[in-house]
Amino acid sequence: MPLIILLAGITLLVILILWARLNAFLAFLLVSILVGLLLGLELPVVLAAIQKGMGDTLGGLVIIIGFGAILGKLVADSGAAQRIASWLRQVFGKRYLVWAFVMAGFIVGIPLFYGVGFVLMVPLVFTIAARYNIPAVYLGVPMLAALSVTHGFLPPHPGPAALVGLFGANMGATLLYGTLIGIPAIILAGPVFGLSLKKYRASPLKTFVAEEMPVASLPGIGGSLLTAFLPVILIAAGSLAGFYLPGGSSLRGVLTGLGDPAMAMILAVLFAMYILGFRRGRKMQELMGMLSSAVADIAMILLIIAGAGALKAILDESGISLYLAEYLGRMDMHPLLLAWSISAVIRICVGSATVAALTTAGIMAPVIIVTGADPNLMVLATGAGSLIFSHVNDSGFWLFKEYFNLSVKETLLTWSVMETIIAFSGLAGVMVLDLII
Incomplete structure (x- = not known):
């Protein structure tokens, strides 16, 4: 259920910005409040998290x-x-x-x-x-x-x-x-x-x-x-x-x-x-x-980035990042590919590369002891996954869009694709090094 709420929130965010032409800052605030309430947070907690998220960002x-x-x-x-x-x-x-x-x-x-x-x-x-x-x-x-x-x-x-x-x-x-x-x-x-x-x-x-x-x-x-x-x-x-x-x-x-x-x-x-x-x-x-x-x-760039910070704070407060990581951590696959996948999914859902990487580390650190995976490559696999497909819930997306004065669609076709290429190229490089060293 939390995952469905998160995906619905991100979909609503995209619709408000692309179809309704709502200001991105206002869209972030509305979606943050709605997602927080649907995830079971009380309204005062939601508002406090939004303020903290904006301030921290x-x-x-x-x-x-x-x-x-x-x-x-x-x-x-x-x-x-x-x-x-x-x-x-x-x-x-x-x-x-x-x-x-x-x-x-x-x-x-x-x-x-x-x-x-x-x-x-x-x-x-x-x-x-x-x-x-x-x-x-x-x-x-x-x-x-x-x-x-x-x-x-x-x-x-x-x-x-x-x-x-x-x-x-x-x-x-x-x-x-x-x-x-x-x-x-x-x-x-x-x-x-x-x-x-x-x-x-x-x-x-x-x-x-x-x-x-x-x-x-x-x-x-x-x-x-x-x-x-x-x-x-x-x-x-x-x-x-x-x-x-x-x-x-x-x-x-x-x-x-x-x-x-x-x-x-x-x-x-x-x-x-x-x-x-x-x-x-x-x-x-x-x-x-x-x-x-x-x-x-x-x-306006600062306001939009603040809005993205508000949504991230709601997701952190609700514990959904940890929920995603634990769910994916039960999957049976190569540890480096698993670390990349967990980091990538959290990045797409939450928006923050740092949050995605650090949340993944909390789940995957014990896996290194069990599997004997190279910890240096684990760092890089996790880092590569955390860069994938930056989109409307990432402050970097809006920084690029506003500075270069592009539409949301153009930003997705340029910035988001560039980040995705880096993520897959990094994974390929990690897997090749794993065969060599």
């Missing part, structure tokens, strides 16, 4: 998305993005720009949370796409494929890092195997799948696409790159400090604090205001106007 994302939008606006309007676009064009040529963004997405994605990498790289995608008349979706999906793989497969991202501990895996081995599996997955879901995306000519959010500026007025390439990638540098330094410096080290404490994603974004915005603003003669009033414009453009 936005609490970790408001600074990252908000300041990421501000940084993107500063980088775009100052001409820094145009300077970087020109540099990439010179180094890789227009023909290989897709591969340039795949490499950038993979390098940036290793130390960064997915949301940070998204809001840092997407504005650059928009600027280069506009300048060279390349479809933004065609250029952006391969880069986001690289970000998704690092998010789902590679420590020190929260999901994979937690799975390493829960499965008793080795961090270094998981990182190595994840890279071996991830590269083919990125190629298939990125440049190869991207060949079919040239027909999508959607116009992205204007706030991230600056008008062409005279070359003489552009900032230098060094300052432009440093500003755009300062969060990457800070977060990477913090991650390395956490791994290699002793626990009581003052330097570790400083680097870890500066490398917190929220702190890194705040510092990057302040640095950008000085390097791309004050130092180039811009006034405070002008800079504050840019900031206000950037925040206004992402207000």
Whole structure:
């Protein structure tokens, strides 16, 4: 019965958004209340869970998305993005720009949370796409494929890092195997799948696409790159400090604090205001106007993500994630395929890759002892399954849709398919490695 209620709720959510044309935020709230009541939760509990879910989801994302939008606006309007676009064009040529963004997405994605990498790289995608008349979706999906793989497969991202501990895996081995599996997955879901995306000519959010500026007025390439990638540098330094410096080290404490994603974004915005603003003669009033414009453009994105968080909280409160995992855990199949399947089903039903992965780990951890499955491959199988078919109950789906200004159908045919390719490619890679090692 709980599974039927969940499937009916997701179906209703799709109908409200696609057929009734209801605002996605309002649709999420209505479905969250209805599903919560049908699952046996009392109305006060439902309302409290919705508020908590919205707060928990936005609490970790408001600074990252908000300041990421501000940084993107500063980088775009100052001409820094145009300077970087020109540099990439010179180094890789227009023909290989897709591969340039795949490499950038993979390098940036290793130390960064997915949301940070998204809001840092997407504005650059928009600027280069506009300048060279390349479809933004065609250029952006391969880069986001690289970000998704690092998010789902590679420590020190929260999901994979937690799975390493829960499965008793080795961090270094998981990182190595994840890279071996991830590269083919990125190629298939990125440049190869991207060949079919040239027909999508959607116009992205204007706030991230600056008008062409005279070359003489552009900032230098060094300052432009440093500003755009300062969060990457800070977060990477913090991650390395956490791994290699002793626990009581003052330097570790400083680097870890500066490398917190929220702190890194705040510092990057302040640095950008000085390097791309004050130092180039811009006034405070002008800079504050840019900031206000950037925040206004992402207000609805934040509300939609909050709505997705509300639905996730209802599903967590009702215990349906655990119900699904226990039900599927009784199935007789290869442990790696079982871990992938459980994670995939929970991901499709619940929406959160992290929730899917961690819930699966709670069920599958004892299976490793019984079957002798490789714990490092178990981490990767679970991570791959947790990425499958992102759709309307996932905040990442709405982030992509709203930034790239696509319809729900177009988002399903681009973003959702890309995530699914990664999930199946990851499973194939895990099974091949299981035969070799």
